[in-house]
Amino acid sequence: MVKNKLLTIMLIIISAITLVGTTAFIVLMKFPGDEEQKEPSIDEVVEATVEIPEITTKLKTKGYIRISFNIQTDSKKAKEELEKRGFQVQNILIKELSEMTLEQFDGEEGISSLENKLKDRINELMQEGTIVSVYATSFLPQ
Numbered sequence: 568m569v570k571n572k573l574l575t576i577m578l579i580i581i582s583a584i585t586l587v588g589t590t591a592f593i594v595l596m597k598f599p600g601d602e603e604q605k606e607p608s609i610d611e612v613v614e615a616t617v618e619i620p621e622i623t624t625k626l627k628t629k630g631y632i633r634i635s636f637n638i639q640t641d642s643k644k645a646k647e648e649l650e651k652r653g654f655q656v657q658n659i660l661i662k663e664l665s666e667m668t669l670e671q672f673d674g675e676e677g678i679s680s681l682e683n684k685l686k687d688r689i690n691e692l693m694q695e696g697t698i699v700s701v702y703a704t705s706f707l708p709q
Contacts, residue, residue, distance in 0.1 A: 612639055614643065614646075615639060615640045615641065615642060615643060615645065615646050615699075616637050616638065616639045616640070616646070617637070617638050617640065617646055617649045617650055617653075618635075618636075618637050618704075619635060619636040619637070619638060619653070619656060619657070619660070620635060621633055621634065621635035621705055622634065622635070622657060622660060622661065622664075624660075624661050624664045624665060625665060626664065626665065626667055626668055626669060626708075627665060627666055627667055627668050628668045628669065629669075630668075630669045630708060630709060631708075631709045632664060632667075632669075632672070632706070632707065632708050632709065633705070633706075633707040633709065634660075634664070634703060634705060634706050634707070635703075635704050635705045636660070636682075636685070636701055636702060636703055636704060637701075637702045637704050638656070638685075638689065638698055638700075638701050638702075639698070639699040639700045639701075639702070640693075640696050640697070640698055640699060641696045641697050641698075641699050642695070642696045644695040644696055645693060645695050645696020645697065645698075646696075647695070648693060648694065648695040648696065649689075649693070649698075652689075652692055652693075655692055656689055656692075659685065659688050659689060659692075660685065663681065663684060663685060663688065664681075667681070669708050672706070672708055678703050678706065681703070682700070682701040682702065682703060683701075685701045686698050686700065686701045689701070
């Protein structure tokens with residue numbers, strides 16, 4: 568009698584462990600979780616990018632700069648919002664550029680620094696998505 572109870576309890580425990588293991592296996596196979604995110608195609612990038620027309624503004628020290636940008640968003644909704652915020656983006660550009668000197672634009676590092684700063688500042692405005700990248704598309708210090 569005691570052996571039968573012990574055998575029954577062992578079978579129940581083994582069945583429960585097998586059931587939990589099988590369920591965990593199925594869940595992990597169905598929902599892998601951290602899937603590798605694939606890079607967007609160039610068509611998707613272009614579809615979510617806003618072109619900022621060339622602006623000319625005075626720098627902090629002597630000199631002017633003519634510069635234009637393309638800003639990549641993470642979605643169509645974010646692109647639409649960014650297009651509506653065009654005047655705010657231009658205001659940020661003018662403010663950031665007016666605090667810079669010609670020397671800060673020497674080399675790739677200067678432009679990359681400006682692109683990253685603009686990305687952060689514009690992301691503070693965004694409500695429908697985020698800015699993925701800012702690309703300087705023309706650059707002419709004078």
